[in-house]
Amino acid sequence: MAGDGDTPGVAEPIGEAECLRLISAGGVGRIAYTGRFGPTVVPVNYALHEGTIVFRTGQHSPMGEDLRTGIENAESKVAFEIDEISPATREGWSILVQGGAHPVDSETERASVMQAGVEPWAGGEKELFVRVVPTRITGRRIRRTGPPAAG
């Protein structure tokens, strides 16, 4: 009987400007990339800096190495997802930033992204700054219009 009696949520697209506003405060997002074991998703702390997503990882962490390997000569395509969902009502929003991941190597760029003040979520040395330069930003908001599901 799955789905029977459930109040369906209404999904509304969110425009790019509103997407950027919603994610401008930073916090926890999820970076998705193709790693050594296939698609991989990991939560990281991020900041929005000059229209790009900035986060930190370890230079020699699996993620750092996977992202670097992928971008030796070409940028690595990644996705970055940020959402705010109420577990109780299942209402909320989700933003998807798709684009290329760039390790920050030059001192000038590093000084710039340091201003974003992004702290690593987990411990350990997180000396590699990664920028995600968006090529596509989409979002959707889910609202429930009726009473919550009985079951």
Add this chain to the structure above:
Amino acid sequence: MAGDGDTPGVAEPIGEAECLRLISAGGVGRIAYTGRFGPTVVPVNYALHEGTIVFRTGQHSPMGEDLRTGIENAESKVAFEIDEISPATREGWSILVQGGAHPVDSETERASVMQAGVEPWAGGEKELFVRVVPTRITGRRIRRTGPPAAG
């Protein structure tokens, strides 16, 4: 000064049995796959059913089509991430399930996964059940041992 003065979180790996226990209640997780615009991450409602992740999507939604295209003859490699993170303390856990995505096409299998009772998160017709059969389950827990960061 990013990172200076921050209390680093301690990341502890979570064993597979504990990972399965943590995600057994179902709820909202994030499915990552390679779609028409590259890596894609979308929140979905899921249930754990017979050791597999079950969620619903639209037969003709972009995700339904992307997953189906990828698995015409071979299974599509995907990642499924579930986490519980406190925005205030940034403590919490994150589980990553990697494996193959299988659309549920047979009536017998459909009847079986229907028992999982997984409701779609967003609205619209979500008549395609997808199972993620894990090949790798990993998790980590972040604890902070000191006082929160001053800045």
